Amino acid sequence: MPIVNNHWRFHAFFGLLTFLGAVEAVDFASCLADVQAGNWGTVGGTDSTGQPASPISTATGVTYELCVRACGSGAEPFVWNIFSQQFTSWLLPYLALIAQLPFGADDKLDNVVAVLLSVGSPTLAVYSLAITTLNGHWIARRFSRFSYPNVRSAVQILSRLQQTPIEVINGSLLASLVVLPENDKWWSQLVGKLDYTHTWSISSVASIIWVATAFLFTVIDSFTVTINSSILNANGQGVGSVYLWLLPVVIGWLQLGPKCHSGRLHQAVGRVNAEAYIASDRGPIPADDSEGTPDRAIFLLQRVDSVRRDEQRSPPIYNYARFLPWVQAVEKVSLVFEQASQRAERYESVDPAIPWGREKGGKVRPENRRGTLAQVEAYVNPPRAVPRSYWGPEVLSRFLVSSFLALALTWSTTGAAVIVVWFTPTVGLGCRSGAYILYGVVSILVWMMLVTSSALAHYSTQSFDGHGEPVRTSARVAGNLSIILRRLGKVLATCNAVWIVVACILQFSSFFDRCYCNSSVFGLGHLAYDVITIVPADIATMKGAWGGAVALTCVSSMLFVGWVNIFVDPPLPTE
Known part of the structure; x- marks a missing residue:
């Protein structure tokens, strides 16, 4: 009952x-x-x-x-027929394409938040992809001037660990890891364990083809069918443009193949670290047998404080939060390889008593890489102190390039959507164009808040004491402000993601087809009027604007994919 x-x-x-x-x-x-x-x-x-x-x-x-x-x-x-046709043609393919973004977090909530961040802030999604691409190219170029064993493996490992909270500790462990020939196995094994990719699959190719074909067919349909007032404002040109950023972002991540499976990464690094060696007065010994070495030279943080919370989340969109800490970790390894390479180029053995010699092919002999703990540390210590920056080398240039690309792709797709509805009679700023502009503005605001939060978090963690607490008031304030910006940014991103989906559904369901929205009151004010019957001159002008919008969003997307192709898979250094 x-x-x-x-x-x-x-x-x-x-x-x-x-x-x-x-x-x-x-x-x-x-x-x-x-x-x-x-x-x-x-x-x-x-x-x-x-x-x-x-x-x-x-x-x-x-x-x-x-x-x-x-x-x-x-x-x-x-009108159900109009709604179902527009929804399945314009919105549904993009919602399906979201599933092809790389995630990999153990916590399902982190994956959900990654989706909301991506849809709520395309600017942040493009920025994280661009900064990851530039980081891979930068580290390959930076290590290319070194000629020491395992330098090629170091580039591969560090580049593949961009999706993790990597930590590098200077000292005897790192010196031994780079210098001792017994640790060659550590480098080769970790490269092998990280040799998996989130890359092309049948489902990803099918989703991309579906979106591209749907966009192509609906654009052709928009320009060839007879346009009338009953379907004019329900047209999905603007919806297709505002979501088109998803296509180059998904293709870009598939090209990079990020390693973002959190559990697998921690397991891989943990296993190879069990086989690391450290120098001693009695010869190389397993690091587990040495005293006072609870950590390893390179490891992944299991737990982080509330300030660095996003660094531990493995979906690649969080690479914005790992950018500066990752650069610092790479720089520590780079300085050790640089010193070892310079010593080898001067034919200096770790143990000065052992004469220098090279194997066939110019490789450094294992005997020249062995010595006591003091000798190994001295071998990689620079002759004078190297000034250490809070931020790292060349971070500003990569930040500016990534920011430019993120802003350009965001506004070329969102701007194209605005152009489509702006020049659809009544011409001007109305509910539909206002919805897209609001989406783009909030997307950029979220990106600014989260990137600023990551910079504040990095500054705060550079001044920690031995108990993990900031020792300076400025660092403590920066840490608290970082947390506030991060949480507020995620709330805004969630609201923006929900807003753009709801706005598109409202457009297809004729909700915006009312006097207020059709009259472009936002832009025209007291001069607002509602064009009800479309005349041929209006159609010609409108189609011209639509063509420009389609060209803008397609060209910008293709240029971004081409840019990723140029920088992806940089040449690795030779040993």
Whole structure:
């Protein structure tokens, strides 16, 4: 009995909503016919440019005031055929493509938040992809001037660990890891364990083809079918453009193949670290047998404080938070390889008593790489102290390039969506264009907040004491501000992700087809008017704007994919 009652109540509620929608529904064609017939007087009719129509029978639009009086403030009725066609053609393929973004977190909530961050801030998604691409190219170029064993493996390992909270500790462990020939196995094994990729699959290729084909067909359809007022504002050109950033981002990550499976990465590094060796006075010994070495030279943090929380989340969109700590870790390893390489180029053995010699192919002999702990440390210590930066080498240039690409792709896709609806009569800033502009502005705001949060977090953690607490007041304030910006940015990103999906659904369901939205009141103010009947001159201008918008979003997306192709897979250094 309760099931029957609930079933009846559901249908009654749905029927009530349908009835209320029908009561409030507006028929703009009939409304314009009444205006043209003079039923609402001879004042208020307009042409497609908002100029008064004389006589009133020639009017193709009405002023906003007359629209509300004659037509009402409600929306046009919901038409399922238009909604289903536009939703499946324009929005559904992109929602499916989101599943092809790389995730890999052990916590499902982290993956959900990664989706919300990506959709809520395309700027952040593009920035993280661009900074990851530039980091891979930068580390390969930086290590290319070194000629010491395992330098090639070091580039591969460090580049593949961009999706992890990597930590590098200077001292005897790192010196031994680089210098001792017994640790060659450590480098080769870790390269092998990290040799897996989130890369092309049948599902990813199918999703990309689906989106590209749907976009192509619907664009062609928009330019070839007869345009009429009943489907004009439900057209999905703007929706297809505002989501098109997903295509180059997914393709870019598939090209990079990020290592983002958190559990697998921690397991791989943990296993090879069990086989690391450290120098001693009695020869190389397993690091586990040495005293006072609870950590390893290179390891992944299992737990981080609240300030560095996003560094531990493995989805690649969080690479914005790992950028500066990763650069610092790479720089520590780079300085050790640099010193070892310079010593080898001067034919200096770790143990000065052992004469220098090279194997066939110019490789350094194992005997020249062995010595006591003091000798190994001295071998890689620079002759004078190297000034250490808070941020790292060349971070500003990579940040600026990545920021430019992120802003360019965001506004070329969002801007194209704005152009489509802006130049759809009535021309001007209205509900639809305002929705897209708000989406783009919030996307950039989220990116600014989270990137600023990561910089503050990095500054704060550079001043920790032995108990993990900031020793300076400025560092403590920076850490607290970082947490506030990070949480607020994620809330905004979530709201923005929900907003853009809801806005697109409202556009397809005719919710925006009302006097207020169709009259572009936001932009025209008291001069607002509603074009109800489209004339051929309007169609020509509108299609020209649509063509420019399609060209803008397609060209920018292809240029970004081409840029990634140029920088991905840089040449690795030779040993």
